[in-house]
Each structure stands twice: as C-alpha cells, then as structure tokens.
Amino acid sequence: MTLAAEIDHNGTSPEKLLAPVLSAFWDQPDSWTLDTYRRHEGYEGLRKALAMAPDDLIAYVKDSGLRGRGGAGFPTGMKWQFIPQGDGKPHYLVVNADESEPGTCKDIPLLFANPHSLIEGIVIACYAIRSSHAFIYLRGEVVPVLRRLHEAVREAYEAGYLGTNILGSGLDLELTVHAGAGAYICGEETALLDSLEGRRGQPRLRPPFPAVAGLYACPTVVNNVESIASVPAILNKGKDWFKSMGSEKSPGFTLYSLSGHVTSPGQYEAPLGITLRQLLDMSGGIRAGHRLKFWTPGGSSTPMFTEEHLDVPLDYEGVGAAGSMLGTKALQCFDETTCVVRAVTRWTEFYAHESCGKCTPCREGTYWLVQLLRDIEAGQGEMADLDKLNDIADNINGKSFCALGDGAASPIFSSLKYFREEYEQHITGKGCPFDPARSTAWADDKNTDGKNAHRGVNA
Amino acid sequence: MTTSRQDVSLGMPQLPATPYPAEVRARLDADAKEVLARYPGSRSALLPLLHLVQSEEGYVSRTGMAFCAETLDLTTAEVTAVATFYSMYRRRPSGDYQVGVCTNTLCAVMGGDAIFDTLKEHLGVGNNETTEDGKVTLEHIECNAACDFAPVVMVNWEFFDNQTPQSATQLVDDLIAGRTVEPTRGAPICSYKETARILAGFPDERPGAVEATGGAGPASLVGLKLAKGEALPQARVVSPRDGQPKSAQPHDPSPSEHLSSHDAPQQTSASDPEHPAGPAAEEGE
Numbered sequence: 001m002t003l004a005a006e007i008d009h010n011g012t013s014p015e016k017l018l019a020p021v022l023s024a025f026w027d028q029p030d031s032w033t034l035d036t037y038r039r040h041e042g043y044e045g046l047r048k049a050l051a052m053a054p055d056d057l058i059a060y061v062k063d064s065g066l067r068g069r070g071g072a073g074f075p076t077g078m079k080w081q082f083i084p085q086g087d088g089k090p091h092y093l094v095v096n097a098d099e100s101e102p103g104t105c106k107d108i109p110l111l112f113a114n115p116h117s118l119i120e121g122i123v124i125a126c127y128a129i130r131s132s133h134a135f136i137y138l139r140g141e142v143v144p145v146l147r148r149l150h151e152a153v154r155e156a157y158e159a160g161y162l163g164t165n166i167l168g169s170g171l172d173l174e175l176t177v178h179a180g181a182g183a184y185i186c187g188e189e190t191a192l193l194d195s196l197e198g199r200r201g202q203p204r205l206r207p208p209f210p211a212v213a214g215l216y217a218c219p220t221v222v223n224n225v226e227s228i229a230s231v232p233a234i235l236n237k238g239k240d241w242f243k244s245m246g247s248e249k250s251p252g253f254t255l256y257s258l259s260g261h262v263t264s265p266g267q268y269e270a271p272l273g274i275t276l277r278q279l280l281d282m283s284g285g286i287r288a289g290h291r292l293k294f295w296t297p298g299g300s301s302t303p304m305f306t307e308e309h310l311d312v313p314l315d316y317e318g319v320g321a322a323g324s325m326l327g328t329k330a331l332q333c334f335d336e337t338t339c340v341v342r343a344v345t346r347w348t349e350f351y352a353h354e355s356c357g358k359c360t361p362c363r364e365g366t367y368w369l370v371q372l373l374r375d376i377e378a379g380q381g382e383m384a385d386l387d388k389l390n391d392i393a394d395n396i397n398g399k400s401f402c403a404l405g406d407g408a409a410s411p412i413f414s415s416l417k418y419f420r421e422e423y424e425q426h427i428t429g430k431g432c433p434f435d436p437a438r439s440t441a442w443a444d445d446k447n448t449d450g451k452n453a454h455r456g457v458n459a
Numbered sequence: 460m461t462t463s464r465q466d467v468s469l470g471m472p473q474l475p476a477t478p479y480p481a482e483v484r485a486r487l488d489a490d491a492k493e494v495l496a497r498y499p500g501s502r503s504a505l506l507p508l509l510h511l512v513q514s515e516e517g518y519v520s521r522t523g524m525a526f527c528a529e530t531l532d533l534t535t536a537e538v539t540a541v542a543t544f545y546s547m548y549r550r551r552p553s554g555d556y557q558v559g560v561c562t563n564t565l566c567a568v569m570g571g572d573a574i575f576d577t578l579k580e581h582l583g584v585g586n587n588e589t590t591e592d593g594k595v596t597l598e599h600i601e602c603n604a605a606c607d608f609a610p611v612v613m614v615n616w617e618f619f620d621n622q623t624p625q626s627a628t629q630l631v632d633d634l635i636a637g638r639t640v641e642p643t644r645g646a647p648i649c650s651y652k653e654t655a656r657i658l659a660g661f662p663d664e665r666p667g668a669v670e671a672t673g674g675a676g677p678a679s680l681v682g683l684k685l686a687k688g689e690a691l692p693q694a695r696v697v698s699p700r701d702g703q704p705k706s707a708q709p710h711d712p713s714p715s716e717h718l719s720s721h722d723a724p725q726q727t728s729a730s731d732p733e734h735p736a737g738p739a740a741e742e743g744e
C-alpha cells in the first residue's frame with residue numbers, strides 16, 4: 001500500500017482534508033498589513049458583530065461551538081457569558097500569547113503573518129463582554145512578532161478599529177501590547193494575570209475565577225490567540241459554516257503544528273478530527289528511511305502517543321478517549337533514533353526549571369524527577385527508580401496548584417507505559433543505547449561533516 | 460557601585476545603589492511616564508520598566524531596580540523579587556548579543572545539543588557566560604515556539620531557523636566581527652539594549668524593520684501550499700544566510716527509499732558503544 005494509492009482511492013487529497021482559514025493568505029505579499037487583511041475580508045466579521053446586541057453576539061459564538069485553542073478546550077462563548085454584566089466594574093480581555101508549551105508553535109507564526117485577525121477578534125470580544133481595555137500578553141522572546149503587533153495595533157488605531165467610537169458604534173477600546181519576560185508559567189491564566197499586574201508569575205487559587213475577579217480583581221476573560229483570531233471568520237462566514245467542519249462536539253478548523261523527524265514540518269490548518277496518519281501521508285511522512293516511534297498530540301504536557309495512535313481523530317474527544325489531550329495540537333514526532341529517556345529527561349528538566357516554586361508537590365517533585373532521570377539516562381539508575389518515578393509523578397499529578405504539575409507528570413506516566421523496557425535497558429545496560437548523532441536534522445546528510453554532528457554531545 | 464564592594468562580604472548591608480546621572484534619569488522618567496500611561500494599574504508597568512532599564516545598561520542593575528521601585532512606589536525588595544523571577548532579565552553586565560540555543564527536547568534531539576556544545580567550545584564560554592570581548596553571551600534556552608524550524612537559535616530574540624553547528628558557528632563569528640547579521644525571521648540584529656527598548660513597548664523605528672524577511676516562514680506555509688494543490692519541496696529548508704557554508708544539501712531520496720512512515724519497516728537504532736548518550740546537564744543553578 002503506497003501512500004499515493006491511498007490518497008487517490010479514498011479521495012482524501014490535501015485539498016479536501018485541509019481548510020486554511022487563518023493561514024489562507026499567509027503566502028500573499030505583506031500578509032501582516034491592514035491592506036492585505038482587508039483585501040481578504042478583514043474586519044468584515046467586526047461589522048457584522050457590531051450590528052448585533054452584545055448578548056446575542058455571545059450566544060452566537062457559544063452556538064458556533066468554538067472551543068479554546070490554548071489547550072483546555074473550554075467553550076469560548078461560555079467564558080464570555082460568565083462575565084457579570086451591569087456590575088459597575090471595568091471588564092478586561094486578556095489575550096494569552098505566551099506560547100511556550102514545548103512543541104507548540106502556532107500562535108507565533110499566526111501573529112507574525114496575520115496579526116490583524118487577532119486584533120479584529122479582540123474588538124469583537126470586547127464589544128461582547130463590554131470591555132474597553134484589552135491586553136495582549138506576548139511572551140518576550142519573540143521580538144519579530146512584537147514588532148508586527150506594535151505596527152498592526154498602530155494601523156488599527158489609525159483606521160478607527162481601535163480607539164473611540166469604533167466604526168461609529170459607540171464602542172471605545174484601548175489595546176495594550178505587553179511583552180513578558182521569560183517564564184513558561186505565565187501561560188497559566190492566573191499566573192499570567194499576576195504577571196500582568198507586575199508580580200512574579202505565580203498561579204492564583206481558584207475560586208474566584210478570572211471571570212469574577214481577574215485582572216485588578218475585575219471580571220476578566222483570558223483567551224488564547226488562536227481562539228480569539230478564529231472569531232472574525234465565524235462572524236463573517238457564519239456559525240453553520242464553522243460547524244460544517246470538525247465534529248459535533250469539536251467543530252471548526254484549527255492549526256496543527258507538525259515538527260520533528262518528519263519530511264515536511266510546518267503548519268497545517270484543517271478541520272478538527274484529522275489524524276496524524278492523514279497529515280503524514282499528505283506531507284511525505286516521517287523522514288526518509290525512518291519510522292515513527294513516539295509523538296505528542298498537543299505539546300509535552302499531553303501524554304505521548306505511539307505508532308498505534310496514528311488513526312486517533314485529533315479532536316478534543318478523540319484524543320481524550322485515547323488517553324491523552326488535544327492540547328495545543330503540537331504534533332512533535334520522534335523517530336526510532338530518539339531515546340525516549342533522553343526526551344523525557346529533557347522535558348522534565350524544563351518543568352523543574354519552570355516550576356514557579358509556589359507549591360511543594362511541583363517544586364520538589366520535579367526536582368527529584370530530574371535527579372532520578374539523569375541517573376537513569378547516565379546508566380546509574382536502579383530498577384526501583386522506575387516505580388519511584390511513577391510514585392513521584394503520582395504525587396505531583398492532581399495535587400499541584402496548577403496544570404504545570406500535571407503536565408510534568410504526563411511524559412513520565414506515558415513513557416513508562418509505552419517504553420518501560422527502554423528505561424530498563426538503560427539500567428541493565430548501564431548506559432544509553434542510542435547515538436544522539438543519528439537523531440539530528442543532518443544525520444542522514446551525506447555531505448555533512450560527521451565530526452561536527454558528534455562533537456561534544458556526550459559531555 | 461564597584462565590583463569589589465559586591466564581591467567581598469563583610470556582613471554589612473549593601474549601600475544604596477548609585478542613582479542614574481541626571482540626564483539619564485530625565486530621559487528614563489519621560490519614557491516611564493509613557494509606559495505607565497498604558498496601564499490602569501501602575502504596578503503593571505514593572506515588567507516593561509525592567510526591560511527599559513535593561514535598554515539603558517544592558518542588564519538590570521541595582522540602580523535600575525531602585526529606579527523602578529521609586530517610579531512605582533514599591534520597595535526594592537518587591538522589584539528584586541520580580542526581576543529575579545523572569546529569565547529575560549540579566550542580573551549582571553552581559554554581551555551585546557544574547558545567543559540562545561534551544562535545547563528543549565525537540566530542538567535538542569534535532570541537533571540543538573550539538574549546536575550548543577559546538578558554540579561553547581568555539582567561543583570558550585559556558586552556559587550564561589560572555590566572551591571576553593563582551594560581544595556574545597551564550598545560553599541555552601527553552602522552547603521558543605518555532606519547532607517546525609528546528610533546530611532554532613535566537614540572537615537578541617530574532618529567529619535563526621534550521622541551524623547546524625556550522626551555520627551557528629558562522630553566525631557568532633559574524634556577530635563578533637561586527638558584520639551585519641540578518642535572521643531568517645525578524646529584523647537585522649540590533650544591540651541587546653536596542654532590543655530591550657522594543658520589549659519595553661517602544662516600537663522599532665528603523666526603516667524596514669517591520670517588513671524585514673517578509674511574510675510567514677517557509678514551514679508556516681506548507682499546509683497552505685498542499686491545500687492549494689502545490690507540491691512540497693522534499694527537503695528541509697536550510698537557513699539562507701549569506702556567507703555560510705551550505706551544510707545541509709537537499710536530500711534526494713533514492714527510489715528504494717520510502718517516503719512514508721508506514722510502509723518502511725526499519726530496525727530500531729543499534730547500540731553504538733562509541734556514543735553512549737549522557738544528559739547534557741549544564742544548568743548552573
């Protein structure tokens with residue numbers, strides 16, 4: 001069975017499987033500018049939204065079935081509906097652009113190529129929740145994106161999409177672009193709010209939820225970039241169009257980010273429910289001569305999958321039923337040259353580094369996981385360490401202040417479930433049986449000087 | 460404030476930080492006023508103000524923290540608590556160019572570890588250390604949201620995609636030699652201080668900076684090309700920087716090679732006693 005035959009027989013060509021909406025004109029000249037955005041029906045969704053009553057607009061977005069694209073999948077319209085109206089307090093919209101989950105790389109290219117889709121979504125959302133000040137919390141480490149956001153916001157003010165009496169609707173809106181300063185935890189919505197208030201980014205105890213007491217203790221909606229950027233198209237093309245894609249519980253389109261040992265890494269915008277097999281088949285598969293070993297459906301915090309999960313529909317329910325989470329749709333693919341112990345150790349070092357230190361299970365647990373994993377990877381572990389890893393992860397999972405702890409436990413649990421033998425090999429063989437030089441992007445390149453690829457990796 | 464005063468502990472509390480010279484203070488006050496005006500609550504200005512003081516001195520000094528505290532009516536302890544939480548705030552004088560090699564799992568596996576080790580050896584510095592000429596500070600960084608361009612190197616937070624040890628070596632050599640360096644995505648590299656000013660919320664005013672390197676990067680467009688019925692190039696796109704050796708030639712698969720993951724059974728990697736992997740643990744904390 002060749003992939004070409006499969007594609008032809010089933011009529012599942014990329015043209016039919018993919019659905020570029022947000023990415024539809026990223027290849028056009030100056031795609032990030034207001035002019036280009038307007039030429040592609042930009043700000044048309046806003047006009048339709050402003051013709052509706054705010055409550056009707058919230059109901060419309062709720063009916064569309066749009067769910068949060070930041071990982072949790074909470075219905076976006078419902079988040080808006082939770083904002084108490086007529087309470088006399090300011091309301092805020094905060095866009096979470098702190099994209100830092102390992103493997104996740106969708107919001108940054110989206111904002112680099114098409115920042116106005118986010119700005120239009122922000123104006124629509126603020127009209128709905130009756131907010132007159134919105135913030136984009138962008139991680140600081142992406143200056144090219146910050147530059148384009150600055151420019152897009154300037155253009156939007158100049159064109160009257162931001163500021164006072166927007167398009168004659170009476171809506172006033174200020175939009176502040178705020179650059180973070182390097183902290184994964186600020187992607188957690190309450191830590192993000194603390195950070196935006198000028199504090200250390202540490203999660204807050206809930207309740208109260210941000211919808212009641214968020215930024216400056218006022219009702220606040222925190223939405224992911226892609227969630228908000230999807231709203232203008234829903235308004236412009238209609239909720240039925242949106243619901244015609246995906247499944248009943250996971251409607252619509254979304255960005256899948258393919259990375260790692262694949263022939264064509266990149267962004268693939270498709271209806272929810274596409275499978276990794278379909279994405280790989282259309283894009284040249286795993287890099288030539290290699291096999292898929294393990295992959296994440298939505299970043300390192302989502303339990304890993306193996307080859308047996310290639311046909312899992314990548315929507316909220318499908319991935320959940322298979323024992324993981326859709327997360328951010330960050331499809332990191334690793335082939336048979338990759339040591340799973342090395343991969344998990346590195347992720348765990350990340351969680352330990354990024355643990356904010358507020359709660360003990362996460363702060364202490366991630367530290368001890370790293371100690372055990374480093375020993376195992378170096379061939380100095382004991383068999384009892386494997387159960388200890390599981391036990392520590394179990395003491396973090398569900399017992400931490402926020403989801404970072406759960407995320408740290410995910411790679412441990414799932415790798416032990418699928419690759420326990422590989423851990424055992426490290427222990428019985430007193431070392432790692434893998435050669436990291438074979439995993440590099442240039443490993444199979446005959447023209448590369450092999451010495452460089454090997455140098456110092458085993459330090 | 461002298462170095463020796465910081466280094467020698469006499470069990471005495473530090474003296475208050477030296478204030479900024481009057482003309483610097485006046486300039487920063489004007490900038491700070493602009494930053495504060497963006498927020499309903501003044502303390503929200505703290506992160507941008509810390510970026511701002513980095514744009515003055517290249518790092519967050521005690522003088523800078525005292526300035527933030529005074530401006531926002533906070534204690535220096537409150538400001539220090541925040542400044543030490545975030546990894547982008549440098550706590551000592553560092554290089555003109557912050558070179559960050561992603562060594563989170565995906566980039567590490569794809570070659571980030573090899574790149575980082577090569578640069579450490581080439582520059583003669585360890586993680587978070589600066590070359591003697593004060594040009595380059597090398598660090599390993601966490602996932603920078605560019606996994607489809609792995610392995611990734613950042614210089615002053617501009618993207619250098621699809622790097623190799625050779626291209627990264629050329630990159631730091633160019634930086635040290637003062638040659639103009641252009642990223643794969645982003646604007647021509649400016650100094651760390653100038654970058655910090657953008658992060659404080661002051662738009663980059665260099666002509667052409669916003670549009671530099673064009674629209675989406677190549678990997679961002681692959682799905683769109685397929686959806687339009689266009690063919691994909693079979694090889695990875697290699698960073699097109701001028702002057703670097705073409706290290707990764709496009710891979711030309713022979714007919715016997717399979718392009719799909721599903722019809723090409725392969726043995727798992729055989730053990731190679733010459734290369735037992737060890738954790739590349741270089742955390743200095």
